[in-house]
Amino acid sequence: MKIKSVTDLVAKKKVGLQKILPGKPRIAVGLATCGIAVGGDRVYERLKEIIDKDRLDITLTKVGCIGYCKEEPLVNITIPGKPLVILHKVDESDAEEIIRSVQNGGVPYDRALCQVPAWDHVTGCVMDYGKGFDRIPLYDNIPFFQHQKKVILRDAGLINPEDIDEYIAIGGYFSAIKALTGMDPDSIIEEVEKSGLRGRGGAGFPTGLKWRITRDVKADKKYIICNADEGDPGAYMNRNEMESDPHMLIEGMIIGAFAMGAAEGLIYIRAEYPLAIKRLTLAIEQAREYGLLGKDIFSTGFLFDIRIATGAGAFVCGESTALVASIEGRTGRPHPRPPRLTDIGGGLFGYPTDLNNVETWCNIPVIISNGSGWYATIGARGNTGTKVFSLVGKVDRVGLVEVPLGTTLSTIVSDIGNGGANNRKVKAVQTGGPSGGCIPFRLFDTPVDFESLNKAGSIMGSGGIVVMDEDTDMVDIARYFINFATGESCGKCVPCREGLKHALLLLNRIMAKKGTKQDLETLALLSDTIVATSLCGLGQTAPNPVLTTLAYFRDEYDALVKP
Amino acid sequence: MTHEEVSSMGTAAKLVTVTINGKKYGADEDEILLSVAVREKIAIPHLCYEASLDPYGACRLCMVEVVRHGKREMVTSCTTRVTDGLEVVTDGPEVVKHRSILFELYLAEAPKSEVIKAMAARYGVTKTRFLKKIDTTDSLGNKCILCGLCVRACNELMGAGAIGFVNRGPYTVVNTPYFEASRDCLGCGACVKVCPTNAVEMEDQKNERIMKSWSNTRVPLAQCDCCGRYYAPKALAATILARVTPSLKEEIARCCPECRGKLIAKKEILAKTGGAR
Ligand SMILES: Cc1cc2nc3c(=O)[nH]c(=O)nc-3n(C[C@H](O)[C@H](O)[C@H](O)COP(=O)(O)O)c2cc1C
Ligand code: SF4
Ligand code: FES
Numbered sequence: 001m002k003i004k005s006v007t008d009l010v011a012k013k014k015v016g017l018q019k020i021l022p023g024k025p026r027i028a029v030g031l032a033t034c035g036i037a038v039g040g041d042r043v044y045e046r047l048k049e050i051i052d053k054d055r056l057d058i059t060l061t062k063v064g065c066i067g068y069c070k071e072e073p074l075v076n077i078t079i080p081g082k083p084l085v086i087l088h089k090v091d092e093s094d095a096e097e098i099i100r101s102v103q104n105g106g107v108p109y110d111r112a113l114c115q116v117p118a119w120d121h122v123t124g125c126v127m128d129y130g131k132g133f134d135r136i137p138l139y140d141n142i143p144f145f146q147h148q149k150k151v152i153l154r155d156a157g158l159i160n161p162e163d164i165d166e167y168i169a170i171g172g173y174f175s176a177i178k179a180l181t182g183m184d185p186d187s188i189i190e191e192v193e194k195s196g197l198r199g200r201g202g203a204g205f206p207t208g209l210k211w212r213i214t215r216d217v218k219a220d221k222k223y224i225i226c227n228a229d230e231g232d233p234g235a236y237m238n239r240n241e242m243e244s245d246p247h248m249l250i251e252g253m254i255i256g257a258f259a260m261g262a263a264e265g266l267i268y269i270r271a272e273y274p275l276a277i278k279r280l281t282l283a284i285e286q287a288r289e290y291g292l293l294g295k296d297i298f299s300t301g302f303l304f305d306i307r308i309a310t311g312a313g314a315f316v317c318g319e320s321t322a323l324v325a326s327i328e329g330r331t332g333r334p335h336p337r338p339p340r341l342t343d344i345g346g347g348l349f350g351y352p353t354d355l356n357n358v359e360t361w362c363n364i365p366v367i368i369s370n371g372s373g374w375y376a377t378i379g380a381r382g383n384t385g386t387k388v389f390s391l392v393g394k395v396d397r398v399g400l401v402e403v404p405l406g407t408t409l410s411t412i413v414s415d416i417g418n419g420g421a422n423n424r425k426v427k428a429v430q431t432g433g434p435s436g437g438c439i440p441f442r443l444f445d446t447p448v449d450f451e452s453l454n455k456a457g458s459i460m461g462s463g464g465i466v467v468m469d470e471d472t473d474m475v476d477i478a479r480y481f482i483n484f485a486t487g488e489s490c491g492k493c494v495p496c497r498e499g500l501k502h503a504l505l506l507l508n509r510i511m512a513k514k515g516t517k518q519d520l521e522t523l524a525l526l527s528d529t530i531v532a533t534s535l536c537g538l539g540q541t542a543p544n545p546v547l548t549t550l551a552y553f554r555d556e557y558d559a560l561v562k563p
Numbered sequence: 564m565t566h567e568e569v570s571s572m573g574t575a576a577k578l579v580t581v582t583i584n585g586k587k588y589g590a591d592e593d594e595i596l597l598s599v600a601v602r603e604k605i606a607i608p609h610l611c612y613e614a615s616l617d618p619y620g621a622c623r624l625c626m627v628e629v630v631r632h633g634k635r636e637m638v639t640s641c642t643t644r645v646t647d648g649l650e651v652v653t654d655g656p657e658v659v660k661h662r663s664i665l666f667e668l669y670l671a672e673a674p675k676s677e678v679i680k681a682m683a684a685r686y687g688v689t690k691t692r693f694l695k696k697i698d699t700t701d702s703l704g705n706k707c708i709l710c711g712l713c714v715r716a717c718n719e720l721m722g723a724g725a726i727g728f729v730n731r732g733p734y735t736v737v738n739t740p741y742f743e744a745s746r747d748c749l750g751c752g753a754c755v756k757v758c759p760t761n762a763v764e765m766e767d768q769k770n771e772r773i774m775k776s777w778s779n780t781r782v783p784l785a786q787c788d789c790c791g792r793y794y795a796p797k798a799l800a801a802t803i804l805a806r807v808t809p810s811l812k813e814e815i816a817r818c819c820p821e822c823r824g825k826l827i828a829k830k831e832i833l834a835k836t837g838g839a840r
Contacts, residue, residue, distance in 0.1 A: 494668050494708070497709070498671065498672050
């Protein structure tokens with residue numbers, strides 16, 4: 001059935017709500033890649049076995065990840081009239097106990113992490129689960145969740161990402177229909193501009209402005225692309241966004257395509273993300289079936305479709321010009337800009353192209369549904385909205401964290417992450433992926449926004465936060481990242497290709513206690529030149545780990561070198 | 564030819580004025596900054612720029628400072644197009660500092676290249692702090708600086724695509740796919756001509772041209788029907804013949820350029836004297 005009107009959409013919403021609140025117990029297993037990796041799929045299989053064998057009247061479903069990766073596998077249970085309960089560290093051997101409790105109208109208390117009486121899906125739908133289970137702590141009182149604000153991850157871990165009806169149930173595609181049938185392209189772009197949204201791919205370029213530039217070029221054809229290359233070690237925000245809520249991305253792209261006048265969209269995703277590819281493929285098929293992609297969307301005459309293009313996992317292919325080269329079948333090597341992607345001759349197959357990160361696209365539906373005014377109140381001035389971070393490394397509570405921009409590092413690492421793992425003291429964090437800088441503990445009152453991180457010598461990047469503790473050797477950390485960057489350099493320009501190699505050789509020497517003070521000086525000078533003269537962002541930022549550790553942890557270098 | 568002469572030949576481009584190191588120069592709007600500098604004999608070192616190819620921006624030696632809103636910003640002059648009032652400084656302290664390090668990197672990357680040594684020396688760099696790369700098996704004799712000119716000439720100009728970049732990062736080299744003799748090589752030698760460090764080697768041996776740097780690719784040479792000399796690669800001749808009119812084809816197909824000249828002269832004389840075929 002094709003959805004042509006709000007009435008059609010509302011009808012589908014009812015169908016979806018029936019699935020989320022089926023009037024009987026529903027058990028949902030967190031099955032994003034992170035959940036599967038720790039045995040979530042075995043829990044799911046075991047539960048299915050028991051339910052099938054006894055033909056029990058229980059709905060079993062898959063959901064994405066709510067972000068608390070440390071506590072996985074996570075299972076959530078809804079019993080009609082009762083709050084949703086999240087179980088943690090569930091094992092397949094817990095399956096029988098779970099089923100038994102559920103049949104008796106309860107949950108296994110010893111596995112319960114918290115309860116959710118009502119959940120705000122932000123885009124106009126509050127899911128009222130119910131009251132009860134007073135012994136189980138409230139979601140809002142769990143320190144890991146308490147300081148977070150879920151806007152992008154509002155559905156993650158709660159709805160089935162493989163079922164479009166559930167996305168529609170919690171308000172999905174209502175923004176798309178509002179934009180396509182009730183707004184003109186200009187007013188959509190104005191909303192995005194007024195929201196203050198900045199690109200989540202790393203550089204923080206104003207999204208509305210990029211859209212306007214793309215809209216304003218005169219060309220017979222335009223493309224929009226979603227950058228899902230996510231090549232930073234330790235970063236998996238985009239993966240979870242796609243695995244847990246793929247329709248949010250698709251809806252964002254539909255609205256963007258309409259605003260910019262593009263008929264074709266591509267999602268460039270790394271081949272190392274098979275589950276995300278599978279769920280996106282499925283989501284695209286379902287959206288086509290409902291007429292949300294394809295010809296004459298919502299009877300407006302607007303035509304738009306999305307294709308998936310897979311990349312072979314080269315970090316540099318996340319860079320815009322290399323990404324386009326890669327889709328076109330050429331070697332993924334950056335070229336100097338201009339021409340920019342938005343220029344005639346500069347984009348995909350020469351057509352003007354808008355490129356945005358997964359999370360940037362995911363911000364669009366909520367801006368349209370709740371308005372730019374609402375959106376702009378979240379976060380800080382010039383840095384509006386929330387940002388998802390992957391909090392990893394030597395931190396106690398590992399997971400995906402969503403906070404308003406401008407939240408301090410200390411809130412993220414100490415309050416949400418509970419400091420170092422195994423009670424070790426935290427020494428520094430690295431933000432922004434392999435080319436981010438290491439910020440020392442004493443600067444943890446730094447607000448996490450594009451400008452403050454730059455001032456501290458680091459970058460926002462796509463949102464990786466790697467925690468280092470007192471046992472971490474900072475020189476070794478710098479070497480690790482330079483080694484990564486050297487291996488990922490495309491080899492086109494000399495500062496990055498040769499410069500990083502020599503930086504690595506120098507670091508090896510220093511680590512082997514064969515270095516001199518002179519070597520440290522050379523390393524610093526060389527790093528400066530790589531930053532100042534490299535062609536693309538990879539080389540321009542790759543020395544950040546060296547430069548920041550030299551600035552903040554100089555004593556560790558000095559202890560290794562001969563005078 | 565002076566700039567005014569070129570412009571008076573009917574180019575539609577708007578004339579603009581740019582200031583380079585405090586002196587004013589005329590240029591066409593959107594002209595490549597480096598080409599303005601080259602024309603005006605302002606020294607900017609460069610290794611990967613070639614007017615007939617797309618801007619590439621890989622060697623990074625041509626970086627200069629552009630003054631915008633009172634602030635200096637480093638840009639590559641081979642990818643910057645001039646606009647009216649553009650202000651450029653080619654040898655500011657920042658540029659000199661970074662360029663010197665780049666030269667040191669080149670001295671380490673291509674330690675056998677005399678061209679690089681001479682160029683670096685002109686800019687005051689005679690030693691490198693970095694470990695020199697010596698690879699005795701390198702088919703480019705440790706002279707290649709990966710400017711990509713040969714690869715681009717082969718692809719963009721000749722359309723042959725016989726050579727390309729192999730590997731990536733510091734392991735990048737230029738060669739044929741899988742280091743096997745190339746079937747696509749025309750033997751045109753454009754790569755040899757365009758290489759700024761004279762790294763690419765080829766040699767004609769009797770009826771064959773050997774591309775020594777490119778996995779010893781052998782290209783057969785065409786023999787002149789008239790004098791018996793081997794004069795051009797067969798594949799190259801075939802590519803060119805495919806582009807000319809049939810009547811010319813007949814004439815060019817069998818002889819070397821010298822004999823062809825003689826042949827044409829002979830024909831003309833015969834025609835004038837009434838003995839045409
Ligand atoms: C080496 C390198 C890798 C990059 N990798 C990614 C990536 O994985 N995902 C991404 O969205 N942007 C990446 N970027 C940034 C993109 O070039 C581009 O700025 C971004 O996709 C634009 O989207 P936005 O405006 O929504 O941020 C990378 C940039 C560089 C230089
Ligand atoms: S900076 Fe590195 S990755 Fe970017 S073009 Fe230069 S060599 Fe390639
Ligand atoms: S000539 Fe400009 S970068 Fe090489």
